[in-house]
Amino acid sequence: MDKRITIYDLAKTLGVSAGTVSRSLNDHPSISQKTKDRVISKANELGYKTNKFAVNLSKQKSNTIGVIVPKLNSIFMSTVLAGIEKIANEAGYNLIISQSLESMEKEKLNAKTLYDSGVDALLVSLAYDTTDFDHFANYIRNKIPLIFIDRVHNLPNCSTIIIDNKLAGFEATEHLITQGCKNLLYISGNLKRNVYSERLKGFKEAMAKHNLKFDKANLLESDLGPSSVKDVIAHIKNNNIPIDGLFVANDTFAAHCIKELKKENYKIPGDIKIIGFNNDPISELVTPTLSTINYPGYELGVLAGQSVISHLNGGIDLHPANSITLRHKLIIRESTL
Amino acid sequence: MDKRITIYDLAKTLGVSAGTVSRSLNDHPSISQKTKDRVISKANELGYKTNKFAVNLSKQKSNTIGVIVPKLNSIFMSTVLAGIEKIANEAGYNLIISQSLESMEKEKLNAKTLYDSGVDALLVSLAYDTTDFDHFANYIRNKIPLIFIDRVHNLPNCSTIIIDNKLAGFEATEHLITQGCKNLLYISGNLKRNVYSERLKGFKEAMAKHNLKFDKANLLESDLGPSSVKDVIAHIKNNNIPIDGLFVANDTFAAHCIKELKKENYKIPGDIKIIGFNNDPISELVTPTLSTINYPGYELGVLAGQSVISHLNGGIDLHPANSITLRHKLIIRESTL
DNA sequence: AATATTAACGCAATCGGTTGCGTAATAAGT
DNA sequence: ACTTATTACGCAACCGATTGCGTTAATATT
Numbered sequence: 001m002d003k004r005i006t007i008y009d010l011a012k013t014l015g016v017s018a019g020t021v022s023r024s025l026n027d028h029p030s031i032s033q034k035t036k037d038r039v040i041s042k043a044n045e046l047g048y049k050t051n052k053f054a055v056n057l058s059k060q061k062s063n064t065i066g067v068i069v070p071k072l073n074s075i076f077m078s079t080v081l082a083g084i085e086k087i088a089n090e091a092g093y094n095l096i097i098s099q100s101l102e103s104m105e106k107e108k109l110n111a112k113t114l115y116d117s118g119v120d121a122l123l124v125s126l127a128y129d130t131t132d133f134d135h136f137a138n139y140i141r142n143k144i145p146l147i148f149i150d151r152v153h154n155l156p157n158c159s160t161i162i163i164d165n166k167l168a169g170f171e172a173t174e175h176l177i178t179q180g181c182k183n184l185l186y187i188s189g190n191l192k193r194n195v196y197s198e199r200l201k202g203f204k205e206a207m208a209k210h211n212l213k214f215d216k217a218n219l220l221e222s223d224l225g226p227s228s229v230k231d232v233i234a235h236i237k238n239n240n241i242p243i244d245g246l247f248v249a250n251d252t253f254a255a256h257c258i259k260e261l262k263k264e265n266y267k268i269p270g271d272i273k274i275i276g277f278n279n280d281p282i283s284e285l286v287t288p289t290l291s292t293i294n295y296p297g298y299e300l301g302v303l304a305g306q307s308v309i310s311h312l313n314g315g316i317d318l319h320p321a322n323s324i325t326l327r328h329k330l331i332i333r334e335s336t337l
Numbered sequence: 338m339d340k341r342i343t344i345y346d347l348a349k350t351l352g353v354s355a356g357t358v359s360r361s362l363n364d365h366p367s368i369s370q371k372t373k374d375r376v377i378s379k380a381n382e383l384g385y386k387t388n389k390f391a392v393n394l395s396k397q398k399s400n401t402i403g404v405i406v407p408k409l410n411s412i413f414m415s416t417v418l419a420g421i422e423k424i425a426n427e428a429g430y431n432l433i434i435s436q437s438l439e440s441m442e443k444e445k446l447n448a449k450t451l452y453d454s455g456v457d458a459l460l461v462s463l464a465y466d467t468t469d470f471d472h473f474a475n476y477i478r479n480k481i482p483l484i485f486i487d488r489v490h491n492l493p494n495c496s497t498i499i500i501d502n503k504l505a506g507f508e509a510t511e512h513l514i515t516q517g518c519k520n521l522l523y524i525s526g527n528l529k530r531n532v533y534s535e536r537l538k539g540f541k542e543a544m545a546k547h548n549l550k551f552d553k554a555n556l557l558e559s560d561l562g563p564s565s566v567k568d569v570i571a572h573i574k575n576n577n578i579p580i581d582g583l584f585v586a587n588d589t590f591a592a593h594c595i596k597e598l599k600k601e602n603y604k605i606p607g608d609i610k611i612i613g614f615n616n617d618p619i620s621e622l623v624t625p626t627l628s629t630i631n632y633p634g635y636e637l638g639v640l641a642g643q644s645v646i647s648h649l650n651g652g653i654d655l656h657p658a659n660s661i662t663l664r665h666k667l668i669i670r671e672s673t674l
Numbered sequence: 675a676a677t678a679t680t681a682a683c684g685c686a687a688t689c690g691g692t693t694g695c696g697t698a699a700t701a702a703g704t
Numbered sequence: 705a706c707t708t709a710t711t712a713c714g715c716a717a718c719c720g721a722t723t724g725c726g727t728t729a730a731t732a733t734t
Contacts, residue, residue: 004690006689006690006691007690007691008690008691016713016714017713017714017715018690018691018692018714019691019692019693019713019714019715019716020712020713020714021691022690022691022692022693023692023693023713026692028693030711030712030713031711031712031713032711032712032713035712035713049453050453050690050691051394051455051689051690051691052453052454052455053390053393053394053397053399053455053689053690053691054394054689054690054691054692054719055690055691055692056390056393056394056691056719057388057390057391057393057394057689057690057691057692057719057720057721058690058691058692058693058718058719059691059692059719060390060719062390063454064433064454071419072415072416072418072419072422073412073415073416073418073419073634073635074415075410075412075415077415078409078410078411078412078414078415078418079409079410081409081410081415081434082408082409082410082436085409085434085435085436086436086438089435089436089447089450092450094433094435094450094451094454095433095434095435096401096431096432096433096434097418097422097432097433097434098422098426098431098432099419099422099423099426101423110426113426113431114431116386116387116389117389117400117401117431118388118389118390252618255622256622258622259621259622281589281619282618282619282622284596285592285593285595285596285619285622285623286622286623286624287623287624298410341720343719343720343721344720344721345720345721353683353684354683354684354685355684355720355721355722356683356684356685356686356721356722356723357682357683357684358721359720359721359722359723360683360722360723363722365723367681367682367683368681368682368683369681369682369683372682372683387720387721388719388720388721389721390719390720390721391689391719391720391721391722392720392721392722393689393721394688394689394690394691394719394720394721394722395688395689395720395721395722395723396689396721396722397689
């Protein structure tokens with residue numbers, strides 16, 4: 001029971017060649033049904049397990065999909081991953097997951113490691129500070145499917161899966177304005193990342209549409225870490241004209257803002273109305289409940305998964321350089337009423 | 338640039354054997370420094386990349402660690418994973434992550450897939466309904482390190498990494514009692530899982546210590562899904578003696594309970610004091626802020642990572658059948674004051 | 675100087691499948 | 705009955721490293 005049995009063992013006991021065993025096991029058309037049956041039943045009898053290492057070597061593919069995300073421990077990202085994993089698993093692929101920890105250097109290392117490991121495809125959500133993209137060159141050159149999700153960058157022949165962040169930003173902002181806010185503040189993540197810069201565009205457009213002039217004071221770029229909440233409070237307290245509407249780049253940070261603002265005796269939504277982003281579970285649990293934009297993370301993951309799989313199975317790019325845009329949705333709760 | 342070059346290409350252009358190239362690249366002692374230098378510089382010059390597939394096949398190991406968790410999209414689990422990933426990555430291992438979705442069947446499939454993929458070790462946090470453990474037999478038989486984290490089970494020669502759930506449960510409960518609660522309710526997850534059953538033991542012990550008799554009405558087993566909050570409310574409303582202290586198996590569910598109880602006009606902590614578990618980020622953001630037990634997920638992951646790596650490097654089990662217990666901590670916030 | 679060591683490397687088997695090509699045996703065509 | 709297709713399988717060359725063992729050449733021993 002210790003020694004793993006191989007196709008050669010099977011071949012010998014059955015009196016056929018190893019090639020025949022291999023083809024039988026893979027249901028190759030040029031093998032008679034009778035032989036296939038013999039091989040398969042004998043394989044079961046002896047408890048044969050195919051050795052993936054050998055398969056990988058000879059096929060030069062690993063049945064594995066690499067994923068690089070900024071952080072694993074964010075509810076949004078782990079939800080996306082849950083979606084990806086489900087699809088990949090169903091399709092018989094394994095997922096190798098690594099995190100860049102928002103550092104381009106680590107992202108590069110991960111990209112290289114995964115490349116060397118021979119992943120068949122790579123899914124990436126970019127780190128905060130990624131500015132160049134040479135680390136993906138190998139993938140592109142060797143035609144390994146490369147798909148960006150959420151935090152994307154346009155590279156030739158790479159798909160992207162996103163939502164319409166500009167429109168979402170527009171809708172969130174217009175909602176604040178409709179609720180009577182006159183002096184808005186957009187608390188953004190790193191503007192190098194599409195998700196935040198696009199939302200800023202939408203923010204500006206909404207202001208323009210409603211005859212509000214955009215000023216630097218209407219924007220605060222932040223790393224969205226818990227310790228940066230104080231910057232937000234400072235910005236708000238020091239502003240000439242009192243801010244009455246806050247558009248925050250994610251729900252968790254928005255929740256922290258709410259907490260601190262309440263501590264500073266601001267009334268939410270009385271003094272300041274707040275809208276977040278993502279529709280994280282937390283948005284329903286804070287007081288007041290948080291208006292937000294629903295960003296379907298799980299669906300995003302599922303779509304990303306399906307996209308890679310189809311790339312991988314289709315062989316040819318079914319949708320060369322395509323971009324999938326998911327539907328978002330404005331969710332109105334107490335914090336803007 | 339297209340054709341990957343192999344040790345044979347190197348061997349040919351250098352006029353040495355492939356074996357020498359291989360040994361040079363691996364810094365084998367029986368090769369002269371001069372030759373090593375020649376090989377290495379030529380390798381760099383030609384852009385040689387070692388083919389992991391071939392290495393895996395000949396070494397029969399993959400440099401990969403498998404992980405099975407119930408769900409990816411939980412803040413606790415993804416935090417644990419973040420810790421594991423960091424360590425594994427630093428040690429040069431890849432992580433293949435899969436989720437059982439709380440189903441034993443899927444857990445079995447995952448265990449099999451990962452085994453077939455040739456992972457060098459397996460980390461597992463058990464699904465809700467896992468009752469038998471045959472799917473791990475292959476690992477044990479072939480001496481592949483198997484480590485359980487958080488939701489554990491005692492199997493021969495398998496490490497477990499946990500906290501003292503019983504003591505934590507005791508402390509949480511005693512804290513409620515100290516705050517004046519007389520009629521407690523423990524809202525538990527599936528009691529087949531050690532984490533929940535241990536906490537129940539602690540719960541009972543604390544009650545006993547303070548001369549409170551434990552009754553079925555003091556326990557509610559739940560799947561802790563959002564839709565089960567109504568059961569909690571029903572249980573509380575229908576109870577003969579009004580419940581004044583709630584010990585909830587995790588913070589997220591506790592947050593949901595708080596929300597619904599407030600909606601039902603219960604005052605927290607006035608009418609009912611509540612303590613959660615895990616110290617999820619949400620516990621600080623709800624109103625009132627939630628008392629809880631700090632469960633250091635990241636450290637747990639780090640420790641799990643270090644443990645596997647040492648198993649893997651040490652070859653021999655350094656700590657056969659050991660069990661690592663992390664320190665937890667009672668965190669008192671508004672919900673129990 | 676003759677022999678025993680040691681250092682440095684080559685040979686070839688091995689890991690376990692996959693697959694193009696060739697061929698014997700059987701079935702079909704005329 | 706003879707030629708032509710088909711079917712069913714065997715052969716052996718890969719895939720790209722690793723590694724035990726043997727061999728040559730350089731160094732040490734007495």
